[in-house]
Amino acid sequence: MSTPTGVAHVMRLCRDAYTNIARQGMWRTAVRFARMREVKFGNLIGSDKFGNMYYEDKQEVWGRHRWVEYPGGLPWEQPKESTTVPPEWHSWLHYISDYPGNSQEILSLTPSRFKMDHLPNQTASETAYAPHNHILNPNYGKQNMNHYEEWRPNSTEGKRDDK
Numbered sequence: 707m708s709t710p711t712g713v714a715h716v717m718r719l720c721r722d723a724y725t726n727i728a729r730q731g732m733w734r735t736a737v738r739f740a741r742m743r744e745v746k747f748g749n750l751i752g753s754d755k756f757g758n759m760y761y762e763d764k765q766e767v768w769g770r771h772r773w774v775e776y777p778g779g780l781p782w783e784q785p786k787e788s789t790t791v792p793p794e795w796h797s798w799l800h801y802i803s804d805y806p807g808n809s810q811e812i813l814s815l816t817p818s819r820f821k822m823d824h825l826p827n828q829t830a831s832e833t834a835y836a837p838h839n840h841i842l843n844p845n846y847g848k849q850n851m852n853h854y855e856e857w858r859p860n861s862t863e864g865k866r867d868d869k
Contacts, residue, residue: 719745738775746773751798752808756790756826760798760806772799789827 723745726735730747739745748763748771757777764771774791791799795807805811828834836843 722746741775748773751806752795754790754792754795754807756792758790758795760795769801772801774799787826792824 723735723739726738726745726747730738735745738747746761746763746766748761748766751760751762751772753759759775759777760772761775762772774795776787776790792807797803798806834842836846838845840846
């Protein structure tokens with residue numbers, strides 16, 4: 707006789723929570739649950755310059771056995787920002803590559819002359835892009851804003867003499 711899926715899921719969560727408490731202690735398990743809304747543990751594969759830590763647990767279901775933990779304490783202290791994941795770690799997280807982002811194989815694929823530093827999302831910051839005619843552009847109002855010519859249907863400008 708098999709157990710219903712909901713019961714099996716709860717049993718798995720309890721088993722993982724117990725194992726995680728035994729390995730890492732009650733406080734760290736509670737913080738991890740508050741951040742990720744689930745209790746996962748695995749081997750630390752590496753970290754990046756933004757403080758993200760990348761884990762893998764090969765006993766977890768495939769497709770959920772690699773994950774990232776963002777820096778910061780509890781969820782209300784710092785928002786999770788997925789744009790801080792650099793491309794080399796993104797390829798590892800999404801199974802494009804089997805090499806972790808800090809491995810020499812990944813780092814040697816891109817020539818250094820083409821490589822730019824990865825930037826997280828710049829929205830709502832001072833470095834965010836704003837078009838020239840946008841009020842948040844620092845040069846707004848300081849320059850001539852007449853970049854457009856208005857169209858006049860009866861004017862002789864722009865008429866072709868094809869006939």
